[in-house]
Amino acid sequence: MDVMLYGLLLIALALGWWLGRRERLRQLPAVPGSELSRDYFIGLNYLLNEQPDEAIETFVRALEVNSETVDTHIALGNLFRTRGESDKAVRVHQNLFARPALSAEQSRRVQLELARDFMAAGLLDRAERLLRELIEQNGPHTTDSRELLMGLYEREREWQRALATLSPSMLKNNPHLRRVAAHYCCELGSELMRQQEFAQARKQLKQANAYDPQCVRATLLMSQLELQSGSPRAALRILQRIPEQDPGMVPLMLPPLRDAYDLMEQPEALLNHLRQLLHKTPYASVALMIADRLSQTGHLSQATEELANQMRHHVSLKGVDHLIELYMQQSRGEERAHLLTLRHLTQQLLSGRPEHQCTECGFQSKQMFWQCPKCRHWGTVRPITGVEGE
Ligand SMILES: [Zn+2]
Incomplete structure (x- = not known):
């Protein structure tokens, strides 16, 4: 750790010590502060000798816990946690948690921070126990505790339990949590689809859509579900939503769109659909799928013309690379060799991109x-x- 941080810690602790001492002197004027100050200077000595662990132990012991110093203790622990030293954070907060001087509210605050420390340290079962207690107490930190517990179950990929930690009011008041909940339902839905449990999967995906009507993932999964159950027409109807939900996600809908038209054996309809999409969302993937389809069905010059036209208006490396390949298919000899050199270059630029x-x-x-x-x-x-x- 750097000198600056220790400087800050020292000031925070000295202030805390002074406040604690003042409080103690006020309550018990007869007790001298000499014992505390001895600890304080021992700690300072450790610090100057670059023995940070010993310094912290001594400072924490020296620092009295009372209503004015609790915040300093909590902040010190949090500082360690944010710096990735969660074992030290646990030590500071645990030391604080054991003090009988804490009020019920202070004790709950420390408990919440301790749960965060345990999560940061990967001790999830201990964090879970503390959070469950806080939720049962239904105090002022219930919402924070629920969100943390949700994150904990998310890390364990326990989607059902993660969803169960969200209260109806949290979902109602927090659009971010609704978006997250929709993804949990999608996780459950795709797992059910893998197990061929289509009815249950459909239920989860509908719930995802109810939580977040803009959830593109739920729409994509729903269309895949329709394809898997042999209803390409229904899949197409569902896919129509994606350009409205989020035009930037259109490239992701291309594989199920192609599969749906292939199942219906309607290659021309696919081309028309793609051209309409390209008009509104001029992405390279859409243009490439059109070019691929045209060249596969023997319309090589049309494929080249349409792609070249698209690249003139919306150039992309991926599109140019594909265009060179189309030109190569129509050339021979020296011309082809030149194009091959160009293609090597575009491929190099694209690789690993x-x-x-x-x-x-x-x-x-x-x-x-x-x-x-x-x-x-x-x-x-x-x-x-x-x-x-x-
Ligand atoms: Zn990120």
């Missing part, structure tokens, strides 16, 4: 994640748009 990015923390990946692996936010990873993406 991320296709999705988290709007919350900037995390990038080739793969799509519904929960960002870095910042743990739900629904914040999106297809990258612009020249380097869609």
